[in-house]
Every structure is written in structure tokens, then in C-alpha cells.
Amino acid sequence: MDIAITGLRRSFGRVAALRGVDLTVPGGMFGLLGGNGAGKTTLMRIMAGVLAPGAGQVSIGGHDMTSRAGRRAVQRRLGYLPQDLGLYPDLSPRELLDYVALLKGLDDPAARRRQIGELLDTVGLTDVAGRRIKGFSGGMRRRLGIAQALLGDPTLLVVDEPTAGLDPEERIRFRTLLAGLAGHRTVLLSTHIVEDIAQTCHDTAVLTAGQVIYTGPVTELTRAAEGATWEVRTTGAPPADGVVVSAVNSGDGFRYRVVSPTRPAPEAAPVPPTLEDGYVALMRRHASTRAAEPATRTAARARWGRR
């Protein structure tokens, strides 16, 4: 299911969440990366048809998401796992899935039961299928969340921060499950956990302050930090230049990983970048460009003012 977005804007009161997003998602597993407040969830909610776009064009599988009919058409082929997933505590997983299946239009009881059984098995909840959800852990709730999203075999899966709050083992399991689902459908994965994108997506987009600042292969984003990633071993303070990505106490001092366009310290050694380094380098570059913009504008105004 192809997604094409041009000039998408969305505000909440005076706060602009999306400021002209342009994005093309070809299919398969696609990552959406960005910090808190970048606008990821707003974009995901628009994709899921929960929010109407403020301005611009959003086309999903040829359906216009600015129209109610378009949003309804997409919702019939959609699986959505919201960031803040709420479930009815008094229902069992089997009942919740049956409820969602009915709302998705799966009217045949036998087919519905069969699909629910298969999905409970896929997410490993068959043993607790009859228990009330109120006693479930965060991981079990997330797995149930993905099961409900997969009901009706959707061609578009929108998953927003699916691994937030999960323990490492659950996170890896969940990630693997998601990657396996991308075979014949579009999976849109939004997260601020870079590792999740690195392990599952071929292509990604980076969103900051409501704008897409990068879109392309994950490997290309990693290359943004090529020649700018350093390891510094020191017993002193961390280097003042650049962004410290990690700090490890090695007993006899610290080992810092630093992203900086210039050598941050005389003893710094270049190392191959990871996706996280690429992301940091991109964000840093973007921040410095934005910081330079007002100064350029002020200088331009001053020049015009003198004339």
C-alpha cells in the first residue's frame, strides 16, 4: 500500500505539530524516527484516520485521507497499534479480539474464531486467552495490541512506539514479530528508539519539529556520521566538542563515543558509525542550520535597512 504525503500540516490550537511534511512510503517496513514532540504520533494518527489532515495531501493506497470516505476506506484495510494503547480490563483477550473483529467487519463467526485462535497463537497468548486483561503485564498488553491490529489481515500496519516500556527480551521478540509481518504489507513503525529501526527497517524518515529532515535507506542515514564518529579514552572530563553518544567507565578511565565533525580531542580515534551516530549527526547538522537561519535573516534585514 503506497503512501504519498505532500505539504501536510496539522495544528492543535496555536501549536503546529506538522509543518509541511513531504514523504513517500513505497511499501514493506518503513521506520519513522524522531524525538519526543517531533510530530510522529500526529502523523501516525493521520495515517490511521483518527485525525483529519489540517492542510496538504495524504494518499494511502490511492485513497484521499482528507475526505471521510477515503479515511473509512483505508480503515477497512488498516491495523493500528496506538502509542497509548488502552484495553478493556474486564474482557478476556479472546473477547477483545472478537469485539475488534466485529467492528472490522469480520461477520462470519467461524472465520472470526479461526483467525482469533491463530493470532493468539502468533503472539503467544493462547494459554491466557480466557483470562481477564486486567492482570496482564505491559508486554502481554502490547502483544494483544498487535494481535488486534492484525485482525482482518490488513495491508497497512501503523504501529506507534510499540516497544516503549518493554523489557529487552520482550522488545526483541516484538521487533522480530513486526519484521516478519512486513512481507506482504506496508508496516509503518514510529519510534524514538533508534535500535528498533536499525534492526527492522530498510528505509526510514527522520522527523523533527513537525518536518521531515531525512528520508531514505537506513544505511545512508548511518553514513551521515561517517568520518565524524570518534572514540575517546580519557581519565579526564568528556570532550567539550561534539555530542557524547555513550560513556563507559572502563575502570582506569572513561571511554566516550563522540559524534563531531572535527576531532574532539587529540587522543580521539575514528570508529565506524552506527545508525544512532548517523541520527545524532543529522540532528546536530539540522540544529546548526536552523540556528544559522535567524542570524542570516537578521543580517539580511540589517543590509536592507541600511539602504
Place this chain on the structure above:
Amino acid sequence: MTGVRETLAVARYEFRMQIRKQSLWITVGLLACLLAAGRFGMGPRYAPAPSGAPAREVMTRWAFLFSVILPIAFGMALADRLLRDRRLRTAELLASLPPGPAGRLAGTWLGSVTATGTPALLAMLVAAGYEAVRRGDPATLGWGLAAFAAVLAPALVFVAGYALVCPLVLTAPLFRVLFVGYWFWGNLALPVTLPTLTGSLLTPVGSYAASWLLGTPVLQAGIPGPLPFLRPAPTTSAAAASIALLVVAGLLPLLAAGLLRTRRHPA
């Protein structure tokens, strides 16, 4: 999937979730038992029908005995049903599914109202069974259902509309407090003491329907007071008008909420 199927699907699970609410069963059960036990001290109108009274009178007396207080329990039990999706954070997931806000609202209303009415209906059937055995008259079962439909069901529909919608603006605890105040003011306080709708067509306690079933005015039906056009003599047509008005008045807030939700959430 048609709109009707969507609504029925929501209603099915709303019913299931509401019927499992222990507080609903405890409150309605306790109040019904207290009313049944205390009816001898509540005045001649609430006292058991004399032996030999027709089944219609026997069961109407039970219905208006229950209608004095049970609708308060309806209001309490329904006050959180629309807020709950916001509180449990299920609203986001539901909004991503094909049924629109109007279908979901209609389903929530249908499911939660039928579930909320179930314990009261059972209370009426228990009373009808008791009377059938005691009086040897199985017709009490049929009249029990009829009295429930004429007296208690319109009260439930009326109360449900406001109990579901008002908490969206007022919050559930505040609504519950105000609702209890309204119930005593609007149904039991006499117009001679303060301006009230008691005894009018819009009194959900069911005075007109009960008067029609009994063939004699009860619960201040038609008593002089404010808005005299709402206080005709209790006749068959006045009872029908009262039931219709209560149902329509109960559906109005839902209609308003449905329109508002569709406009606010155009998705």
C-alpha cells in the same frame, strides 16, 4: 458492514461489560430488597395490593414502588459509560476502526441501557413470581413485564440519555451528586413547596403510566404546578404522551452528543 451491524456489535460488547459490573447488581439488588421490605411503612399507595386485587394493579404497584428510587441506581451505573473510553484510553483504538462515532454512540447506548435495565427487570420478575405463587395468579408475570415496560423502561431511557452525556461536561462524580438532587426535586418534591416538574408528563418516576395502569391518579400525576400544559388529567392518551415525551427527551442529549462528536472528530 452496515450501520445497524456496527451498532449491534458495539451494543453486544457494551452489554457484556456493563452486565459484569458488580456495583450495578449490588446497588439495584439492595435497593429493590429495601423497597420491598420497607413498602409497608411507605404509605397506602406503596403497600401491597389487597388480596383479590387484579394482577394489573398488583404489578403496577410493584413497578411504581421500584420507580421511586431504582432510576437513581440507573443514573449512577451509567454515568461513566461514555467517559470510560477516554479513561481507559480505548477511544484512540476505536476511532481507528471503520464504525463512525454515531454508530459507536448508538451501540454504547443500546448495550449499556439494556444491561442496566436487566437487574431491574429481574427484580420485577422476582416480584411477579412471588405474587404468582402467593396469589395463584400467573397473569402477574405478564403484567410484571407490562408494568416494567410502561413505568420503569421510559424512566431508564430518560435517565440514560442524561447520565451518559452530562458527565462528558460535568464529570461523573459531580453528575451523580446533581442527579440525586434532581431526582428528589423533579420527581418527589411537591409543586406547592417549590417550582418543580413533579406530577408532569416529563416526570420520569412514571406517574402518568402508573395512573393509567391503575385507573386512578397516583404519584401526583396532573397535580397543579408550573407549566400547566404539561399537567393534563391522567388518561390513556396522557400516559402515552408521557412515555413518548420521556423517550424523546432522553434521546435528545444523545442526538446532540452524536452530532457534536461527528463534528469534533470528522475522521
